[in-house]
Amino acid sequence: MNTSFKDKTVIITGGSMGVGAATARKFASLGANLVLASRGKKALEAIAEELRPLTKVVIFPMDVADPAACQNLLKKAEFEFGGIHVLVNNAGYHQRGLVADVPAEKLAEMIDVNLRAPVLLTRLTLPYIQQSGGGAIINVASLAGRTPVTGAATYSATKFGLRAFTFALGEELRGTGIKVAAVSPGPIDTGFIMENVDGVADITFSQPICTADEVAQEIVNLVSNDKREKSMPAVSGGLTYLSYLLPAVGRFLYPLLVKRGQRVKRRIKAEQKAKARAQKQKQ
Numbered sequence: 001m002n003t004s005f006k007d008k009t010v011i012i013t014g015g016s017m018g019v020g021a022a023t024a025r026k027f028a029s030l031g032a033n034l035v036l037a038s039r040g041k042k043a044l045e046a047i048a049e050e051l052r053p054l055t056k057v058v059i060f061p062m063d064v065a066d067p068a069a070c071q072n073l074l075k076k077a078e079f080e081f082g083g084i085h086v087l088v089n090n091a092g093y094h095q096r097g098l099v100a101d102v103p104a105e106k107l108a109e110m111i112d113v114n115l116r117a118p119v120l121l122t123r124l125t126l127p128y129i130q131q132s133g134g135g136a137i138i139n140v141a142s143l144a145g146r147t148p149v150t151g152a153a154t155y156s157a158t159k160f161g162l163r164a165f166t167f168a169l170g171e172e173l174r175g176t177g178i179k180v181a182a183v184s185p186g187p188i189d190t191g192f193i194m195e196n197v198d199g200v201a202d203i204t205f206s207q208p209i210c211t212a213d214e215v216a217q218e219i220v221n222l223v224s225n226d227k228r229e230k231s232m233p234a235v236s237g238g239l240t241y242l243s244y245l246l247p248a249v250g251r252f253l254y255p256l257l258v259k260r261g262q263r264v265k266r267r268i269k270a271e272q273k274a275k276a277r278a279q280k281q282k283q
Contacts, residue, residue, distance in 0.1 A: 003224050005032035008135075009081040011073070012036055013064050013121070014091030016043035018190035019140060022216035023088055028054040030220070035077040035084075037062050038091065056081070064091045064117040065109075070124055077128075084128040085135035086223055089118035089162075092140065094155050094192070096199045107154045114158035119165055126178070134177030136223040139166045140215075141182040143207065143231065146240035147250060151201040159184075163229070170228055181222040185215050185232040197269055203254065205268070206261035207236040 010027045014020040015036030024034055028051040036044055037060045044059040051057050058080050062069040077084050093113040095106040122137055129135040144152055145159025163182055170180035186207040187193055193200045210232050218230045231237025243250030 003030065003220075005030040005086075007031075007033070008085040009033045009035065009077060009083055009132075010086040010088065011077055011084060011125070012088040012090055013117075014038050014140075015088075016040050016047055018192055019185075019188060019212045019215045019219075020088075020090045021047045022212035023090065023219050024051060024057075026213075026216045026220045027086075028057070031055060032086070033081045034058065035060060035073070035080070037064065037073055039063060064121065065112040067120055070117075070121045073121075074124055074128055083132035084125060085132050087122065087125045087129070087135075087137045088140070088219055089121060089137070090140040090219075091117065092192070094152070096151060096155075096196075096201070098151060099153050102154070110154045110158055114155065115161045115165075118162060122165075122169070129178055130176070136179040136181070137169075138219050138222050139163075139180075139182045140219070141166070141184040141229075143184055143186045143236055143240050146184055146231065146237065147244045149201060149203065167228060179223065181227060182229045183215060183218050183222060183232065184229060184237065185210050185218075186236045188212060188215060194268070194272075197265055197272070200265075202258045202261035202265060204261060205264040206257035207239075208233045 005027055010032045012020050012023055015024050016038040020038065024036055024047060028034060032055060034051065034055060034057045036047060036057065038044055039061065041061040044061060048057040048059050058076065060073050060076055062073060064070065074084065091113060093110050095102050095110060118139055139162050141163045142159040144156040145163045148156045166180055166182040173180055187204050187209045189209050190212050215232060218232060222230060243253065
């Protein structure tokens with residue numbers, strides 16, 4: 001579903017790499033004006049340089065958990081492009097581990113970045129989208145927000161909350177011309193999990209791994225289709241739904257999924273080591 005976004009302005013948080021950068025590329029290919037926000041200025045400059053031959057790009061280094069920075073981001077977007085049409089709340093943070101083992105300030109940071117920030121930025125963005133005549137807000141949730149994940153309790157909680165916010169706000173805005181939806185992917189082949197495979201829960205790797213491009217395409221699709229959520233892949237979405245409705249089934253399947261995830265994790269680590277060796281040989 002490729003619709004032209006010519007003369008439309010899209011804000012993407014966490015827009016410098018991974019899913020955010022892939023989403024920026026998709027919207028750029030469709031003619032959208034881009035406002036990319038993230039903490040890393042150098043990474044933002046790199047993706048902006050890549051995409052400027054295709055479209056207009058403004059970067060805004062910031063902490064999405066900073067309310068003042070969120071206000072300034074929106075003012076910058078309106079100043080540069082005259083309006084805002086789409087907000088993609090993609091920025092995320094995950095400190096993996098059992099609740100008792102993770103520093104309290106890291107748990108708070110997950111809540112701030114994954115839940116408080118998108119709620120706040122969405123609220124601040126609404127008047128701008130209304131003034132532009134309508135548009136969409138797409139939140140990047142997770143399959144971890146559809147069923148609890150051991151070792152990721154707080155992360156799961158933030159994604160549960162983000163999904164609930166998405167669905168409730170969608171009802172509040174029904175008939176206003178503002179679409180609100182969420183994409184809920186499982187594991188994605190990005191640095192978010194691949195840079196620390198050992199730290200990721202085994203069960204995570206029991207599910208098919210999506211690419212950043214696949215998730216980005218679904219984000220673009222959600223702007224204009226009639227869905228309020230896209231789970232990726234669909235079979236994993238169905239599994240999380242079943243385990244949420246029937247916890248006993250989830251507990252039964254859990255050890256089987258963990259074993260499968262362990263096998264996949266071993267394969268991924270072996271592939272990473274082989275790739276590292278090949279790179280050394282080239283040097």
